[in-house]
Amino acid sequence: MNFDIKFDFQRRDRLGLIEAIWGQDKSIDQLERLCGNVLSKNEVVFITRINSEKANYLLDLYDDARFHEEANCLLIGKNFNKIITNKKVAIISGGSSDLAVTLEAQLALEIYGVNCQSFIDVGVAGLHRLMSQLEEINKYDVLIVCAGMEGALATVVGGLLAQPIIAVPVSVGYGVSKDGETALNSMLSSCSPGIAVMNIDNGYGAAMAALRIIKSIS
Amino acid sequence: MNFDIKFDFQRRDRLGLIEAIWGQDKSIDQLERLCGNVLSKNEVVFITRINSEKANYLLDLYDDARFHEEANCLLIGKNFNKIITNKKVAIISGGSSDLAVTLEAQLALEIYGVNCQSFIDVGVAGLHRLMSQLEEINKYDVLIVCAGMEGALATVVGGLLAQPIIAVPVSVGYGVSKDGETALNSMLSSCSPGIAVMNIDNGYGAAMAALRIIKSIS
Amino acid sequence: MNFDIKFDFQRRDRLGLIEAIWGQDKSIDQLERLCGNVLSKNEVVFITRINSEKANYLLDLYDDARFHEEANCLLIGKNFNKIITNKKVAIISGGSSDLAVTLEAQLALEIYGVNCQSFIDVGVAGLHRLMSQLEEINKYDVLIVCAGMEGALATVVGGLLAQPIIAVPVSVGYGVSKDGETALNSMLSSCSPGIAVMNIDNGYGAAMAALRIIKSIS
Amino acid sequence: MNFDIKFDFQRRDRLGLIEAIWGQDKSIDQLERLCGNVLSKNEVVFITRINSEKANYLLDLYDDARFHEEANCLLIGKNFNKIITNKKVAIISGGSSDLAVTLEAQLALEIYGVNCQSFIDVGVAGLHRLMSQLEEINKYDVLIVCAGMEGALATVVGGLLAQPIIAVPVSVGYGVSKDGETALNSMLSSCSPGIAVMNIDNGYGAAMAALRIIKSIS
Amino acid sequence: MNFDIKFDFQRRDRLGLIEAIWGQDKSIDQLERLCGNVLSKNEVVFITRINSEKANYLLDLYDDARFHEEANCLLIGKNFNKIITNKKVAIISGGSSDLAVTLEAQLALEIYGVNCQSFIDVGVAGLHRLMSQLEEINKYDVLIVCAGMEGALATVVGGLLAQPIIAVPVSVGYGVSKDGETALNSMLSSCSPGIAVMNIDNGYGAAMAALRIIKSIS
Amino acid sequence: MNFDIKFDFQRRDRLGLIEAIWGQDKSIDQLERLCGNVLSKNEVVFITRINSEKANYLLDLYDDARFHEEANCLLIGKNFNKIITNKKVAIISGGSSDLAVTLEAQLALEIYGVNCQSFIDVGVAGLHRLMSQLEEINKYDVLIVCAGMEGALATVVGGLLAQPIIAVPVSVGYGVSKDGETALNSMLSSCSPGIAVMNIDNGYGAAMAALRIIKSIS
Amino acid sequence: MNFDIKFDFQRRDRLGLIEAIWGQDKSIDQLERLCGNVLSKNEVVFITRINSEKANYLLDLYDDARFHEEANCLLIGKNFNKIITNKKVAIISGGSSDLAVTLEAQLALEIYGVNCQSFIDVGVAGLHRLMSQLEEINKYDVLIVCAGMEGALATVVGGLLAQPIIAVPVSVGYGVSKDGETALNSMLSSCSPGIAVMNIDNGYGAAMAALRIIKSIS
Amino acid sequence: MNFDIKFDFQRRDRLGLIEAIWGQDKSIDQLERLCGNVLSKNEVVFITRINSEKANYLLDLYDDARFHEEANCLLIGKNFNKIITNKKVAIISGGSSDLAVTLEAQLALEIYGVNCQSFIDVGVAGLHRLMSQLEEINKYDVLIVCAGMEGALATVVGGLLAQPIIAVPVSVGYGVSKDGETALNSMLSSCSPGIAVMNIDNGYGAAMAALRIIKSIS
Helix, strand or coil, X not given: CCCCCCCCCCHHHHHCCCCCEECCCCCHHHHHHHHHHHHHCCCCEEEECCCHHHHHHHHHHCCCCEEEHHHCEEEECCCCCCCCCCCEEEEEEXXXXXXXXXXXXXXXXXXXXXXXXXXXXXXXXXXXXHHCCHHHHXXXXXXXXXXXXXXXXXXXXXXXXXXXXXXXXXXXXXXHHCCCHHHHHHHHCCCCCCEEECCCCCHHHHHHHHHHHHHHHC | XXXXXXXXXXXXXXXXXXXXXECCCCXXXXXXXXXXXXXXXXXXXXXXXXXXXXXXXHHHHCCCCEEEHHHCEEEECCCCCCCCCCCEEEEEECCHHHHHHHHHHHHHHHCCCCEEEEECCCCHHHHHHHHCCHHHHCCCCEEEEEECCCCHHHHHHHHHCCCCEEEEECCCCCHHHCCCHHHHHHHHCCCCCCEEECCCCCHHHHHHHHHHXXXXXX | CCCCCCCCXXXXXXXXXXXXXXXXXXXXXXXXXXXXXXXXXXXXXXXECCCHHHHHHHHHHCCCCEEEHXXXXXXXXXXXXXXXXXXXXXXXXXXXXXXXXXXXXXXXXXXXXXEEEEECCCCHHHHHHHHCCHHHHCCCCEEEEEECCCCHHHHHHHHHCCCCEEEEECCCCCHHHCCXXXXXXXXXXXXXXXXXXXXXXXXXXXXXXXXXXXXXXC | CCCCXXXXXXXXXXXXXXXXXXXXXXXXHHHHHHHHHHHHXXXXXXXXXXXXXXXXXXXXXXXXXXXXXXXXXXXXXXXXXXXXXXXXXXXXXXXXXXXXXXXXXXXXXXXXXXXXXXXXXXXXXXXXXXXXXXXXXXXXXXXXXXXXXXXXXXXXXXXXXXXXXXXXXXXXXXXHHCCCHHHHHHHHCCCCCCEEECCCCCHHHHHHHHHHHHHHHC | CXXXXXXXXXXXXXXXXXXXXXXXXXXXXHHHHHHHHHHHCCCCEEEECCCHHHHHHHHHHCCCCEEEHHHCEXXXXXXXXXXCCCCEEEXXXXXXXXXXXXXXXXXXXXXXXXXXXXXXXXXXXXHHHHHCCHHHHCCCCEEEEEECCCCHHHHHHHHHCXXXXXXEECCCCCHHHCCCHHHHHHHHCCCCCCEEECCCCCHHHHHHHHHHHHHHHC | CXXXXXXXXXXXXXXXXXXXEECCCCCHHHHHHHHHHHHHCCCCEEXXXXXXXXXXXXXXXXXCCEEEHHHCXXXXXXXCCCCCCCCEXXXXXXXXXXXXXXXXXXXHHHCCCXXXXXXXXXCHHHHHHHHCCHHHHCCCCEXXXXXXXXXXXXXXXXXXXXXXXXXXXXXXXXXXXXXXXXXXXXXXXXXXXXXXXXXXXCHHHHHHHHHHHHHHHC | CCCCCCCXXXXXXXXXXXCCEECCCCCHHHHHHHHHHXXXXXXXXXXXXXXXXXXXXXXXXXXXXXXXXXXXXXXXCCCCCCCCCCCEEEXXXXXXXXXXXXXXXXXHHHCCCCEEEEECCCCHHHCHHHHCCHHHHCCCCEEEEEECCCCHHHHHHHHHCCCCEEEEECCCCCHHHCCCHHHHHHHHCCCCCCEEECCCCCHHHHHHHHHHHHHHHC | CCCCCXXXXXXXXXXXXXXXXXCCCCCHHHHHHHHHHHHHCCCCEEEECCCHHHHHHHHHHCCCCEEEHHHCEEEEXXXXXXXXXXXXXXXXXXXXXXXXXXXXXXXXXXXXXXXEEEECCCCHHHCHHHHCCHHHHCCCCEEEEEECCCCHHHHHHHHHCCCCEEEEECCCCCHHHCCCHHHHHHHHCCXXXXXXXXXXXXXXXXXXXXXXXXXXXX
């Protein structure tokens, strides 16, 4: 059984983006072959949802590999598509359980050269935490909101601030909120106007959506 | 096919509550027989989810019937179980689409002699509407929060006020929030501590839960 | 039972947006009271998901009311928040069954002064229909993609063009795609990077998300 | 990547409650940092859903940490918000499989100084077990009912006793009752009037709902 | 387009049962053709879930047709498969909203010559209603329990009585219990041992299950 | 608001198929415009899921329109893509309630010149009905199996016959089988090897899948 | 935290059944305490869904404990409630993957003294396997049908044989049939009349339902 | 507890197919007994979804066993049912995460002597990858399309090529696409005509569906 892998090397030209590699459903063997293939074409490697075991294997293989453990991401190579922009993204999250998703988004923006700031633990159960930072958050050009449980943070931010808002439901919680579906549906149903939503835990996708906006602004 | 209806006439003694009649799934004929049966035992009639057509039929039959159209409720008789209390209930709702549920709750409390106030349209997409009335709402002893869409109002109220809170999801909306399940799951998943939740659109049940609390306080 | 409606009149100042009125779950009587209240404050009225019967009633009441029947929207007043921009939005849809959602989005952008163009019936089952207009679509600054059934259009557009993309699942179809959930989940799961998604049939929300972007650009 | 954790230290003043820490989705490292942060402000630590491994790590670090293994909870510090009350809470559960949830509720009430009693294994498949203790249960002021499977216990208790009732569905069982959703929906659908419901397995939340009631009584 | 209908005329010999006709999804025209076909073979007609309009059309056509309106059933012909038995079936139901399902079961048993009694409105929210009739119900050989909402009646009966029990969930209620799925799942999850369950609203099927038992006993 | 409809006129060349029009979600006005557009290009019109009211309107407009009421389909024009083949398709259905889906499939094959035969009412509850026609069915080259309820017919046919089998779940039934999802999942889960499945009620799609096979054979 | 376990020791008198212990959600410690409690009252222990590790611990403790590994059941003590009957139960299963459920049912009947026979691997994808044993199966008085995947076996058996039939969906399979829900819904939707259904994998419950029938016959 | 396994040895005669063994839910012990039974009748063994541990055990037992690790399949024996055909199957997949399913399909076809080619990683997010191989793919007689995430590949292929198409949803992804249900529903809802769908991850079944077609062609 012979077959070729067809990595999307043209994506950089077409969309100004590189193709990220989804690490979770791939074996170490598949990841190794894929990295070899990608690096041989002088393209950079960005793997998301990679666990420590797989990451350590690749860290041993490649000198310039960097593992961001709290973001579950691994990078190899340097030729990322930096863009020139003074636009900034704020990533706001409801609780420290949302950290991995938040950091995945932040990392994905930083490799493109976008200035980011994470505002952690500003969930609306203690509204003062958000209100006290609102003026600071308002200085950013695009807002990413990460929240699990009932996801109410997206609605409150969306009602207070006028920027483009990208909401990311996070799969933390238990019972009816266990898999992030409640946060997802809550964000899709938000009473605040114009909140756009990503798949559950899709921090990387939120970064790409923000990047599309930043690039159209810059 | 012969059979008797067994209305729960002992509920008044056992729980201090009368049995309400669920009007939606009953025919006019069934409602008429049920009313006759209940009134013949000198018990009062409280029908919820009754439409105009059924209500008008009963209004013609019984002189002392009162139809509260916006609450979809019909009452017959006067011997309601008034309790002596100075405790008050605030019913807070996210939008005017939640009105029927809000008014069903208010009516069900008022027939027991409980002082109620409805605070309509204080949804958190425009947070100032809630904040400007917070001090007033804080004077009430028990809070019922009715909201559809993403139901974020329950979380925000629950994070700001210390009273017992009963949340009622409302089946307004479209797409993923159409049947009220998103609001329900959102309220069950609230980050604010100690929010208790009723079935979708169950304004009457929320009133009964509040009444159980009021009676244990009074 | 006395209560006040609290329309969000401050939204214009806070977000640069007016509050739209969701017509579907409101009675004619509720709509009339709401319109009177809003117009008395010199605010404009924008009602979505309003049927002909309710619309005709309001058309009789207000001289300057305009009913856009295919978009199921009714407008009263003229003081919309026009913005000054040369940015343009393309609204791309998979089939003519998606028309109402497409036109709701278009109308909501036009009242803010944004230049829009709808590209109807470019579903990917006949890929040439999209490919032949790709160059034209690429001239627009923000893309809204409306599609029912399996929603594959969003993925194909997202893989070909670099603009910000807002995807709107539409509730057309039958069997597993009846309520738009398949299109919704398909768009959320798109392999194309950075596609942000709205609730099912939420053309209005997509317009507001586009407007947030346009305003941050302009 | 730098960021601050924003614990809700003001909750004690605002609601009379401390913020509990959800242990399940946090790493040992995150828990350690969080405990250090909280204790440095002289606030107490209450961690729920913490397993033995994480608990033992923290027990080694902090002399005054106490691990309640059957309740999956860990406490550090002594400055809990004891309230003065003679009101008592009964926690009634359907089977011994519900024990962890039952004990989480009991512990959360006891740290606030509330007198509690658990009535275990009184499921309605053997109705006599409940009936023989009914008189005793009736001496309590607030009732928490924990049950998995079909959750019928809440309905039977709610039909017999007049106190405020907080129902907690438990995720024990198999097949259609595996995740606790059947018990949840069953409790929400109860024919008994005024039963308020918490998220699945949310013993802590039930305690907080009871505490809100106790405090409004006391 | 030519085709024959293949009614299962051999079922009487094979199973001792006739084939019932499901009336809900068939047009008047289809029902008329089917009745003609069945009656021409000297077989009897038993149509379930038939509304008044369809029933009245057939009542005009066939002299010996009988419409049982509250059971939504229509019978034509007399040659039903009466069995000789002194075994009796009790049909117990939680509320008068379950009436149609209860009566469909009763009718389906009576045409086979089985002695039935319906016990209506003995829902467990008022437990005394069931307890006061328990001795009487215990005289019956097979028990059918019909209940909507949370379906707790099946568990309580199943814990008290030793007969074969067939539970029928009923699609009454609202919110999470609207379509009868909560009652179905609740009955399937019952803590009482050996309760067998039918599809939602399937009174006819419950009768057939009871009949299989009665025939194996007699 | 100006826009063009883009019918897929090239599908005939590309796939050898015409584009059918889904009638259910389109207004009479939309259908009229679409028919005019299609016919002006000398293409034929095939509308599925069209009700009598819409069909009669178009029958009045176009002389050569034919309405197949039991199949809910309307045809205009004669230039269908007849293929030359001696291959035959059998359409097997479980009950007469599945008739509309069965006939939609048959009609869609016949307009392409494919010889079809429907075998109605051979559901496996009375297995002899299928067994007695098995030899006849075995003479056909491709089998389409339509069934609602539990859809067991597909498994039994698939275990007995070696032809290509296309299964179509049908939305007849009640309770858990109401929307055809049980039949769909049952067919997807079939123990018989190599059964391919269409969307619920998609008789037209099954015909197109059969046509793809027939054309590859012929 | 002190509490008593309330085992249902009266069930033997009330229903003629002992209470089985659900082993899956209990710790070794809980099981040990429960066994000690039950055995001290001279009652027998029957634990279902117990894994090898827990079973071996108890085997070491109790001399007369017997572990039935393929049925995942453990018995301690001898005083089971044997009944005197010549009635027999056939347990029919679709595939060898259903074995554990099948054997749990068989064991639960045998401890009550009921004569059982299992017919394994007679799935309807190879119909001849069932047909060749039909005459033999017909000698049994009650039929239990265990099947996963699409569960069609229940329908075919129910259409061929007249005995009481208890269907048990089994959680084998993948994709849409992974958790047994497809088999469950398929059995509930069966076209064959009078098939009663248990929860997924509930072999024990099916045995108890059969026992209720056997006892009412004997 | 004695019982026989009834393998479907007649399937080869009836359908021209052997019975495959589903390895995932069977223990090593069950697999060993089954292999012994099957091989003793000179039938070949084809086990799908078998992990390395179980496979290695059987590799030790049987000299001619072959384990295809990436396809999770194990074969024993040589007497496969090779057919004589010049027809070829293309297996097209969206990403390298779909590899196991793709290879299971390829292997299952090759053992019957069918010529296959896999086209990996041609997902439509980078449309050029598919377009550049379209002419090559068009040389094949039957197309199998494997895709996870949103499954849009099936629609695009189905709109471009006229062959019989069998779509296989794959359970890769996260959030709403985690279990493959989104890909499944997307494929069932495809706008492209005549796409037939298999259960999630059912590569083997797709091969059998293709084989039914190939055999009817050849």
